[in-house]
Amino acid sequence: MIITDPTGAKKLDSSMSQNILNPQDFTLVIHTGPKQEIARPSLSYWQDAWIRLKANKQALISLIIICLLLLFTLIGPLVWRVDPAEQILSRISESPSLTHSAIVLPPLKPFVAEVIPTIEAAPQADGAILPAPTNLEWLDKPSVQSVRMRWTPVNGAAGYLIYRSLEKPRGGFWGLPVGTVTSGNIVSFEDTFNLKPETIYYSVLAQNGATSTHAITREITLTPGIALNEARVLQPNTQPGDKIDYPLRPFGTDYLGRDLLARLMSGARVSLFIGLFAPFISILIGIIIGGLAGFFGGATDQWLMRFSDFVLGLPFLLFMILFRVALGKGAGESGITPMLIAWVALAWPGAARLTRGQILQLREAEFVQAARIMGAKPFYLLIRHLLPNTFGVILVSLTFAIPGAIFTEAFLSFIGMGVAPPTASWGSMCNDGIQTFLTYPHEFLTPALFISIAVLAFNLLGDGLRDALDPKLRSTP
Amino acid sequence: MLNYILKRIATGIITVYFIATATFVAMHLVPGDPLASAKAMRPEIRANLEKKYGLDKPLLSQYGVFLGNMLKGDFGISYSEKNRSVNDIIRSHFPISAVLGLLSLFFATLGGVLFGAIAAIRRGKITDRASMFFVILGISVPSFVFAAIAQYLVVKLNHTAGMTVLPVAGWGTFSHMLLPAVVLGIGSLALQTRLMRSSMLEVVHQDYIRTAKAKGLSPLRIFLFHQLRNAILPTVTILGPAIASITTGGFVVESIFAIPGLGRYFVQAFQQFDYTVIMGLTVFYGAFLVGMVLLVDLVYGIIDPRITIAKRNI
Numbered sequence A: 001m002i003i004t005d006p007t008g009a010k011k012l013d014s015s016m017s018q019n020i021l022n023p024q025d026f027t028l029v030i031h032t033g034p035k036q037e038i039a040r041p042s043l044s045y046w047q048d049a050w051i052r053l054k055a056n057k058q059a060l061i062s063l064i065i066i067c068l069l070l071l072f073t074l075i076g077p078l079v080w081r082v083d084p085a086e087q088i089l090s091r092i093s094e095s096p097s098l099t100h101s102a103i104v105l106p107p108l109k110p111f112v113a114e115v116i117p118t119i120e121a122a123p124q125a126d127g128a129i130l131p132a133p134t135n136l137e138w139l140d141k142p143s144v145q146s147v148r149m150r151w152t153p154v155n156g157a158a159g160y161l162i163y164r165s166l167e168k169p170r171g172g173f174w175g176l177p178v179g180t181v182t183s184g185n186i187v188s189f190e191d192t193f194n195l196k197p198e199t200i201y202y203s204v205l206a207q208n209g210a211t212s213t214h215a216i217t218r219e220i221t222l223t224p225g226i227a228l229n230e231a232r233v234l235q236p237n238t239q240p241g242d243k244i245d246y247p248l249r250p251f252g253t254d255y256l257g258r259d260l261l262a263r264l265m266s267g268a269r270v271s272l273f274i275g276l277f278a279p280f281i282s283i284l285i286g287i288i289i290g291g292l293a294g295f296f297g298g299a300t301d302q303w304l305m306r307f308s309d310f311v312l313g314l315p316f317l318l319f320m321i322l323f324r325v326a327l328g329k330g331a332g333e334s335g336i337t338p339m340l341i342a343w344v345a346l347a348w349p350g351a352a353r354l355t356r357g358q359i360l361q362l363r364e365a366e367f368v369q370a371a372r373i374m375g376a377k378p379f380y381l382l383i384r385h386l387l388p389n390t391f392g393v394i395l396v397s398l399t400f401a402i403p404g405a406i407f408t409e410a411f412l413s414f415i416g417m418g419v420a421p422p423t424a425s426w427g428s429m430c431n432d433g434i435q436t437f438l439t440y441p442h443e444f445l446t447p448a449l450f451i452s453i454a455v456l457a458f459n460l461l462g463d464g465l466r467d468a469l470d471p472k473l474r475s476t477p
Numbered sequence B: 001m002l003n004y005i006l007k008r009i010a011t012g013i014i015t016v017y018f019i020a021t022a023t024f025v026a027m028h029l030v031p032g033d034p035l036a037s038a039k040a041m042r043p044e045i046r047a048n049l050e051k052k053y054g055l056d057k058p059l060l061s062q063y064g065v066f067l068g069n070m071l072k073g074d075f076g077i078s079y080s081e082k083n084r085s086v087n088d089i090i091r092s093h094f095p096i097s098a099v100l101g102l103l104s105l106f107f108a109t110l111g112g113v114l115f116g117a118i119a120a121i122r123r124g125k126i127t128d129r130a131s132m133f134f135v136i137l138g139i140s141v142p143s144f145v146f147a148a149i150a151q152y153l154v155v156k157l158n159h160t161a162g163m164t165v166l167p168v169a170g171w172g173t174f175s176h177m178l179l180p181a182v183v184l185g186i187g188s189l190a191l192q193t194r195l196m197r198s199s200m201l202e203v204v205h206q207d208y209i210r211t212a213k214a215k216g217l218s219p220l221r222i223f224l225f226h227q228l229r230n231a232i233l234p235t236v237t238i239l240g241p242a243i244a245s246i247t248t249g250g251f252v253v254e255s256i257f258a259i260p261g262l263g264r265y266f267v268q269a270f271q272q273f274d275y276t277v278i279m280g281l282t283v284f285y286g287a288f289l290v291g292m293v294l295l296v297d298l299v300y301g302i303i304d305p306r307i308t309i310a311k312r313n314i
Helices: A006-018 A045-055 A057-074 A228-234 A260-296 A298-313 A316-327 A336-363 A366-373 A378-414 A426-434 A442-469 B002-029 B043-053 B059-071 B086-121 B126-140 B143-161 B174-204 B207-215 B219-231 B233-237 B239-256 B262-272 B275-303 B305-313
Strands: A101-105 A134-139 A147-152 A159-165 A176-181 A188-191 A199-208 A210-221 A225-227 A243-245
Touching: A045 A057, A045 A442, A057 A260, A057 A442, A101 A228, A134 A210, A147 A199, A159 A188, A176 A188, A225 A228, A260 A298, A260 A336, A260 A378, A260 A426, A260 A442, A298 A336, A298 B002, A316 A336, A316 A378, A316 B002, A316 B239, A316 B275, A336 A378, A366 A378, A378 A426, A378 A442, A426 A442, A426 B143, A442 B126, A442 B143, B002 B059, B002 B275, B086 B126, B086 B174, B086 B219, B086 B233, B086 B239, B086 B262, B086 B275, B126 B174, B143 B174, B143 B239, B174 B219, B174 B233, B174 B239, B207 B219, B219 B233, B233 B239, B233 B275, B239 B262, B239 B275, B262 B275
Parallel strands: A101 A225
Antiparallel strands: A101 A243, A134 A147, A147 A188, A159 A176, A159 A199, A199 A210
16 A cells, blocks of 8 residues: 555554545545645745855954944044044043042142251161061142151161052052152152052052062052142133032043044044955956956966966065055155055955956856856856856955955055154054053053954954855854 | 976966966055155156056056066065165074974974873863863964963063063074974964874774774873874875964064064055065965965875875866
8 A cells, every 4th residue: 555645644554543535545646735845935045045154153253343334433433523533631541430520739839858857868888688668658648649748767777768569569569659758857748740640559668778578569540630720711610619620531542642442433434444445356356367368268368367476476565665655655645545555556456356266167167158158148148147147255255354354454554654743653652652562561552452343253253154155165163 | 297287387387377466466556656655756767666666558568567577586676774685584584483483383282292192181171171281272363462471481581580481572593482482383382282182083983093002002102102093194295384374473573572573564564555575476476385285285295195096086
């Protein structure tokens, strides 16, 4: 007994158990539905690719990050209306923070060091190690403008050394020497360096020919303050003791007192412009040259491909630098155009090779031959069949070229061969920031973070696109 | 094979020639002349200098002189460093860059092969994921960022330890080389790891591995003599580009770590428009890179017979 219909099988089973066959069991089953059903909706190549891309979590997140970066670049300056070139000199190299108010400080009174007449100014050195001064106290009201201190004198000291440190001193490391008192009977000191609102440790050591190994250390946390004359620029008629609101600097400021967020936005415009536009143009040229070579073949192909091999053989970064220097003449140039030209001149062969390979492969494909047999003209073949089918591969190579261009821009600007100051780009901001990296890491790290995130996102999107557009090339998971 | 080698050498020579020509043309596109930057000088001194450097001749014959001197291996005298020949600069500073480059290349290849192989063998496990994460990081973060962060961390480390565990700048001993070499190699290390992992994954499932297992060989022996040996080939191909990126990446790392290598001179020469040094160093670097890529390709052809045959047919 051959059973083909699964719905019939059950019926058969039940009837078998009863061992009775009814005439109904032998009625003709009439199919009412369609003979053949396509279970899934028909999808075009791009719809299919999009579904595959959506399944790839990494690529999707990268796509979102790229969109956010574009928003940051394009919409950001409309929302964050701070001039990237505006300088506030009292706010140089400020760390990122959301606090943006300060107390207006009274004008500084002249500092007169306190002298204790009963103590000898320069006693005879006896080689003994001096104890640390005791009881370090703050005079007046310490502010970011000046910290004044006094300590009880040490017997036998010929002078004192004052150190300042951002970390708790230990292991004989007292920090930065900020001052020396060269007399044993002067027991007060004023530190007036341009201080930041942070916690500072002051250490005082007595000295007597040799420096003592004992120090008194005291910490002080300074509150944000602004000098009266600077405050009056922002807000006239301010009095000492008033609270004044600074403009907000969420990402901090750079070494010239410019807003880092605004600079990052204007830098993003340059970096992403070069990063997107340079590969786009170079790939366009690559498509034209590769397309011509692949389509016409023969001597054209030979010459064009030898030439592209040759450009490919040139050391890329060396020639980027060379072209950049040769093309970027004159002062006041932003350096963007020469960099674009240099990139385009050097980067097209990759795309040309790729396009040529694709065209050569497609020329022999069955559907193209079929179209040719049906009388398609070469131009129609090119537009309708060849180019659309190379588009996927080209798109993938474009997404991979973008991080390369962002990287190259950053590298060149970093060594001072790219975008010239005052034009901001992420690379040139890194170049500015590295000078003060050890003291103010945020100036370097923020643009570096943006470069890394952009490169990372484009790389991962490229990976995802390659997998989505050409499942055959799917990288081993 | 011989045909292929000769053809490649010929292309290499043409490329170097083109590099030299392009450098010459590029340098003459820049307005001003090398002597303009020097301090004001009397016309007769200037004329003498021009004569000495051959700047008084027409451009085409200057080009001839430049090529002729280059063939003799003479790149002229630096304009900004008086009385110092470009050859001398190369001779005294290139070895430093080369040592740094070699060390970082060694580090990148060794690390890449090891990490990639381990990631492939422990595929999907935490080691694999961690190494792939570092690959992505290594590819996406520019070397100057690594350099700055490494320097920052070592400064902190030295401070915490209260002594110099690792020097953060300068040159001289092996410990000076360690940090810059690691930083310089990170990008190549990431690429090597990725490449090694994918080629290892292909090898792991080959029939001969199953045969080896069936014969009862120890896993270590299979790993060393069957898997690693067969998977390691593609890493050789990437050596050419790796040398290029390490040499040019050296510009940045050398200046951050204050290493007296050639890369620093290269950037400096561009900033000072020191014509002869720019031309000399570009041609030198260019020839070096072209030669290295050629060498790597030839070595690759020799160690993998399949490649040679494939290339001969093209």
